[in-house]
Amino acid sequence: MTKTVVLGALAGVGLLAGAAGAATLDDVKQRGTLNCGVVTGLPGFGAPNANGEWEGFDVSMCRAVAAAVLGDPTAVQFVPTTGKTRFTALASGEIDMLARNTTWTFSRDTDLKFDFIGVNYYDGQGFLVPKALGVTSAKDLDGATVCIQTGTTTELNLADFFRKNNISYEPVPVETQAEGQQQYLAGACDTYTTDASGLAATRATFENPGDHVILPEIISKEPLAPLVRHGDNDWADIVRWTLNALIAAEEMGITSANVTELAASAGDNPEMNRLLGNEGNLGEMIGLSNDWAVKAIGAGGNYGEIFEKTIGENTPIGLARGLNAQWTDGGLLYSPPFR
Amino acid sequence: MSDTHAQSVPFVRESFIPEAPPPETDTGVVAWLRKNLFSTWAYALLTIAALYVIYVILAGVLPWLLNGVWNADSIQQCREILAGERGGCFAVLTERWNQLLFGFSYPTEAYWRPTLAFALLFVAAAPVLFTSVPRILLVATLLYPFAAYWLLWGGTILAPLVGLLGVIGGYLVYRRLIDRSFAYGLLGGIVAAAAIMWLGGFVVADQPRFLSLLPVQSRDMGGFMLNMLLGVICVSLSLPIGILLALGRQSSLPIIKWICVVFIEFVRGVPLITLLFVANVVLAYFLPPGTTFDLILRVIIMITMFASAYIAEVIRGGLAALPRGQYEAADSLGLDYAQAMRLVILPQALKISIPGIVNVAVGLFKDTTLVSIISMFDLVGMIRGPILASTDWGGVYWELFGFAALLFFVVCYGISQYSQWLERRLATDHR
Numbered sequence: 001m002t003k004t005v006v007l008g009a010l011a012g013v014g015l016l017a018g019a020a021g022a023a024t025l026d027d028v029k030q031r032g033t034l035n036c037g038v039v040t041g042l043p044g045f046g047a048p049n050a051n052g053e054w055e056g057f058d059v060s061m062c063r064a065v066a067a068a069v070l071g072d073p074t075a076v077q078f079v080p081t082t083g084k085t086r087f088t089a090l091a092s093g094e095i096d097m098l099a100r101n102t103t104w105t106f107s108r109d110t111d112l113k114f115d116f117i118g119v120n121y122y123d124g125q126g127f128l129v130p131k132a133l134g135v136t137s138a139k140d141l142d143g144a145t146v147c148i149q150t151g152t153t154t155e156l157n158l159a160d161f162f163r164k165n166n167i168s169y170e171p172v173p174v175e176t177q178a179e180g181q182q183q184y185l186a187g188a189c190d191t192y193t194t195d196a197s198g199l200a201a202t203r204a205t206f207e208n209p210g211d212h213v214i215l216p217e218i219i220s221k222e223p224l225a226p227l228v229r230h231g232d233n234d235w236a237d238i239v240r241w242t243l244n245a246l247i248a249a250e251e252m253g254i255t256s257a258n259v260t261e262l263a264a265s266a267g268d269n270p271e272m273n274r275l276l277g278n279e280g281n282l283g284e285m286i287g288l289s290n291d292w293a294v295k296a297i298g299a300g301g302n303y304g305e306i307f308e309k310t311i312g313e314n315t316p317i318g319l320a321r322g323l324n325a326q327w328t329d330g331g332l333l334y335s336p337p338f339r
Numbered sequence: 340m341s342d343t344h345a346q347s348v349p350f351v352r353e354s355f356i357p358e359a360p361p362p363e364t365d366t367g368v369v370a371w372l373r374k375n376l377f378s379t380w381a382y383a384l385l386t387i388a389a390l391y392v393i394y395v396i397l398a399g400v401l402p403w404l405l406n407g408v409w410n411a412d413s414i415q416q417c418r419e420i421l422a423g424e425r426g427g428c429f430a431v432l433t434e435r436w437n438q439l440l441f442g443f444s445y446p447t448e449a450y451w452r453p454t455l456a457f458a459l460l461f462v463a464a465a466p467v468l469f470t471s472v473p474r475i476l477l478v479a480t481l482l483y484p485f486a487a488y489w490l491l492w493g494g495t496i497l498a499p500l501v502g503l504l505g506v507i508g509g510y511l512v513y514r515r516l517i518d519r520s521f522a523y524g525l526l527g528g529i530v531a532a533a534a535i536m537w538l539g540g541f542v543v544a545d546q547p548r549f550l551s552l553l554p555v556q557s558r559d560m561g562g563f564m565l566n567m568l569l570g571v572i573c574v575s576l577s578l579p580i581g582i583l584l585a586l587g588r589q590s591s592l593p594i595i596k597w598i599c600v601v602f603i604e605f606v607r608g609v610p611l612i613t614l615l616f617v618a619n620v621v622l623a624y625f626l627p628p629g630t631t632f633d634l635i636l637r638v639i640i641m642i643t644m645f646a647s648a649y650i651a652e653v654i655r656g657g658l659a660a661l662p663r664g665q666y667e668a669a670d671s672l673g674l675d676y677a678q679a680m681r682l683v684i685l686p687q688a689l690k691i692s693i694p695g696i697v698n699v700a701v702g703l704f705k706d707t708t709l710v711s712i713i714s715m716f717d718l719v720g721m722i723r724g725p726i727l728a729s730t731d732w733g734g735v736y737w738e739l740f741g742f743a744a745l746l747f748f749v750v751c752y753g754i755s756q757y758s759q760w761l762e763r764r765l766a767t768d769h770r
Contacts, residue, residue, distance in 0.1 A: 040714050041728025048725045050434060052443035077558075080714040080724065088620040178727040182736060205733030207418055316415075316730040 024096050024228070024235035025287055028069055033077045036062035037095035040080040042177065043201035044311040044319075045101050054078045057310040058099040060300040061120060061226050061243065065097065068242045068292040073299035083152065087112055090229060097239055099226040101195070103153050108227075115233075116225040117240035120303075122323040122332050124218035125154050126196035128203060131211050133190060138217040142167040147180045147189035149173075154194050157220035177202065191215075195222050197311065197319055204316040238286050245293040248275060248335040249302035251326050256301035263294045275338045282338060303333065403427045407738075413731035431735045432742055435726055439742065442561015442716050443725055449493070449553055453564045456490040459483060460571065468757065491560070491568070493552035501539030505532040521677050557635040561716035563746055569635075569717075570704040570750075573642040577703070578696070580643065581650025582689075586680065588655055599651070606648035612709055614641040619713035638710055646703045653695035657688035690765050697758035701751045718743050 028034050038059055041047040046056035054062075054076075063073040079095045090098045091113070101123075102108070104116040127146075129135050138161070148155050150173045162169050172189040174180040181202045184192040192199070196218060203209050226243065228236045249255075252272050254262055259276070266278040273279035277290035284290065300306050307324065311317040325331025364370060377383040406426035410433065411417045417428035432439070441450055463483030466476040485499035509532030517524035560568065587599035606614075618637040661684060669679035689696075711720030722739045726732050732739075 039728075040716075040720070041724035041726075043728050043730045043733055047728040048438075048443040049729065050438075050731075052438070080716070082712065082714045084712075085616075085620055085714055088624075092620070092624045176723065178723060178733070178736075181734065185734075201730070202733075204730060205414065207734075 024232045025069065025238065028096055032070065033075045034062065034066040034069060034097070035077045035079055035095045036065070037079050037081045037086055037089050037098040037100055038062065039100045040082055042101060042198070043204070044197070044315065044317040045201075046099075055310070057121065057306060058101060058226070060306040060310065061099040062097070063299045064246055064296040065239055065242050067299035068245075068288060068296040069238065071289075071295050073295075087114070090114065090227065093229070096235070097226055097228050101197075101224045102227060104223045104225040104227075105153065113230040114227045115230055115236045116227045117236055118243050119223040119225045119332075120243055121197065121224040123195040123197050123222035123224050124323075125157050125193060125220040125222060126199050126218055127191045127193050127215040128184065128199045128212055129191045129215060131213055135191075135215065138215045138219065139165055139167065141169065141191060143169070144190040145170045145172055145188070147172045147174050147183050147192040149177070149180060149194060150175065152194075153220070153222065158193055161219040181205070195224075197317070200319050201311075201317045204318060234287060238288065241286060242292075242296050244335040245275060245296050245338075246303040246306070247326075247333050248338060249293070249297045250304040250333075251328065251335065254297055254302060255305055256298055259294055259297045263291065271338050403737075409433055414733070414735055415731075427738050428735050429738050431726065431732045431738055435721075435732070438562060438721055438726065439718060439739075440562045441564050442559065442721065444559040445555060445561065445564070446553055446559075449555065452490040452493070452552065456487045457564075457567065459486065459490075468761075489552065491555070492557070493554040495543060495547055496550040496552075497539070497543045497546055501536055501543055504539060505536040508532060508535045521675075557633045560635065562721055563718045565635075565710070565715065565717040566704070566707045566747075567750075569639060569642060569707040569710070570700075572639055573646050573707075574700045574703060576639075576643045577646035577650050577699075580647035582654055582685070584647055584651035585654035585658060588651065589658060602644075603648045603651050606644050607652070611642070611645050611706055612712060614645055615709060615713050617641065634715065638713075638715070642703065642707065645706075646699060649699045649703075650696060653692050653699060654688060656695065657690075657692035658684065660691050661687055693758055693762055693765070697754060701754055704751060704754070705747060718746065 036059075038046040038054065038056075042056070044056055046054060046059045048054050059078070062076050062078065066076045067073040079089060081089050081095075081098070081100060086098055086100055086102065087108075089095050098114075099120075101121070102116075103123075104119065108114055109116055127138050127141065129141075135141060141162075146158060146169050148158055148171050155171075158169070158171070172183060174183055177194070177198060180192050180194065183189055184202075185206070192202070194202075196214065199214050203212055203214065206212060226239060228239055248271075249259070252269065252275070254272065254276070262272065263276040263278065266273045270279060274282055275293050277283055277292070277294060281290060283292045286292075301309070304321075304326075307319075307321065308314060311319045313320060321329070321331060323332050325333065327334040360366065364373070376386040402425045404427060406421070406424060407429040408417045408420050408426055409429050411420060411428065411430035412434070414428055414431070417426075417430055421428075437447065437450065441453060445453070459479075460483070462476070463480045466472045466474065466480055482503070485503045488502075489496055489499045509528040512531035513524045513528030515524075516527040584599050584603055587595045588603065590596045590599070615638060618641040619634065622632070622637055665683060665687065666679070669683040672679075672683075674682065708717055708719040710717050711723055714720070714724075716724060722743060726739060727735070
């Protein structure tokens with residue numbers, strides 16, 4: 001009897017579900033917290049620290065959006081998701097946005113009905129090999145055993161790469177980054193392949209990082225992007241322009257240290273004035289207060305600051321900016337104008 | 340005379356030979372060794388091989404254990420301290436012990452609450468587990484679920500109090516009506532309990548700060564606490580549900596029988612991990628966005644369903660093992676169904692089922708680690724997720740998983756020892 005009641009209740013709320021959930025912004029404001037999907041743990045990109053606070057590159061994106069929308073970078077409910085549960089969590093409305101090193105692909109954008117709001121990290125798949133193997137190029141890996149995470153885009157890229165170069169390999173399937181690292185160190189495979197950022201993070205925890213090299217070939221494009229559900233373009237705009245604000249802030253030299261000072265009064269740079277709310281009404285256009293960008297930048301700094309703090313060269317991860325430098329420095333980061 | 344006699348008995352010993360120790364080869368360490376370890380040359384070879392294996396294992400483990408580093412901030416520091424020597428990096432345990440036990444977001448200043456709840460668990464469980472404990476302590480058992488809820492989740496004490504009042508009120512009404520019929524009493528009890536809880540809900544909403552502890556969200560629970568919580572709740576819920584299912588499966592009422600059969604067979608035919616995915620992922624599609632139908636509650640429901648189906652089958656085995664005469668004897672005493680089951684059949688059937696029930700309980704407790712797959716941070720989830728993903732502790736495997744294994748072993752071994760003691764006490768083999 002209780003079962004039927006539960007099922008009936010489920011069916012009832014299921015009908016309600018369609019009616020609710022149109023305006024994510026209103027939901028978030030009413031709730032007072034942003035539900036942000038993150039990884040269960042990836043070095044540098046998102047993990048709780050010893051005090052239980054989430055930190056990392058993707059986590060900072062959640063905090064910036066929460067600051068822009070709610071004015072408080074800590075008003076985030078982090079929902080940890082695995083590779084298997086991330087898309088259903090977003091599609092079902094359990095989370096408002098997903099910032100979880102997710103590759104922007106055609107089918108995820110269209111078939112799975114998500115909107116990727118812009119790339120926050122340009123990654124690519126690489127190979128990690130022991131120096132002792134004496135390999136200098138991925139094309140020398142003919143016949144190698146390769147540790148590879150199952151169910152990821154990297155698995156497909158690997159097959160493509162070896163087929164294109166007409167060489168063979170033997171896959172050793174692993175489930176998680178930690179398992180891959182263990183198998184690789186135990187010698188179960190000659191090389192470990194995943195996103196280059198992940199390889200760098202993995203190598204950073206080795207006992208002798210110097211004994212291992214990341215091969216120069218990057219065999220795929222892995223643009224990692226935060227994403228939201230289809231169907232609420234206003235909300236997508238807010239998340240997209242928060243990311244753009246962080247990127248533009250770095251380009252204009254706005255940092256978490258000087259943002260309050262710069263925002264206090266209108267300066268010489270009209271675009272900076274518009275971004276910081278001293279001219280025009282950009283905030284209003286997306287349904288936020290005019291100092292939304294000030295708060296977003298104040299949360300964790302501009303894009304460059306976040307990068308340096310979480311995964312940059314001074315952290316154990318030690319990633320160079322590379323493709324993720326501003327376009328003025330030869331990278332790919334290029335924010336559309338704030339006008 | 341005496342001469343004659345003396346000749347008929349050629350020799351009479353007049354003193355005892357002093358007791359001599361058994362021969363050297365038949366006593367002490369040597370004999371034990373010869374008898375148990377070196378009785379034939381084949382056994383001798385095996386003994387030597389086994390000793391060698393033990394030596395190799397100890398030679399590897401002992402330096403690692405004894406030379407371990409307990410004070411460091413990261414694995415890199417551990418390696419510096421060890422400077423190439425062999426040794427475990429147990430500093431991860433000293434730094435992250437709280438996350439391993441309580442999860443990473445349980446408020447630090449409230450750690451005493453789950454600890455107290457854990458300690459009280461023994462008080463509450465004692466009268467159920469040991470008959471020598473004074474019966475008056477059963478009151479503690481009754482109060483425990485409400486006290487534990489208050490301690491773990493916090494909030495006002497009124498909420499669990501209202502729950503308790505509802506249960507007591509329901510029970511009183513049930514006692515009043517049971518004379519007319521069992522169904523009547525049950526229905527009345529449930530209605531009364533629901534009414535009290537509904538009315539009490541207004542009081543709770545009105546006084547949210549009355550004797551209030553810092554409220555903790557379900558999603559902030561984690562670590563070994565989450566495993567214990569799921570294990571204890573699901574085992575204690577699934578036992579009564581399992582009994583009902585087992586009885587229902589034997590019922591002569593076709594609808595009840597078929598509901599029970601379908602439920603048991605369906606749930607047993609589906610892997611637990613599938614049910615957990617349903618709880619986590621599929622149910623979310625049916626609920627409106629932003630509904631807070633607690634994930635822990637969903638998981639508890641699923642695990643309880645799973646465990647009760649198994650326990651039902653174990654108990655059905657116990658029921659089937661009872662001689663037909665026991666059922667008939669109960670009937671001939673003029674007992675009705677409920678009385679016959681309660682007084683005659685179930686005590687015997689449950690006694691037979693103890694090993695099976697314990698087996699399910701131990702398995703279930705270990706299965707609670709599966710929730711790490713649906714991104715809940717139980718003990719294993721904490722290790723696999725946040726701790727191994729931190730740049731400080733990435734690469735510390737043996738120490739962390741060894742610690743997890745130790746905790747689970749202690750609990751499971753305890754359960755198993757208890758059940759063996761109980762079996763000896765109840766002497767189920769009808770000697």
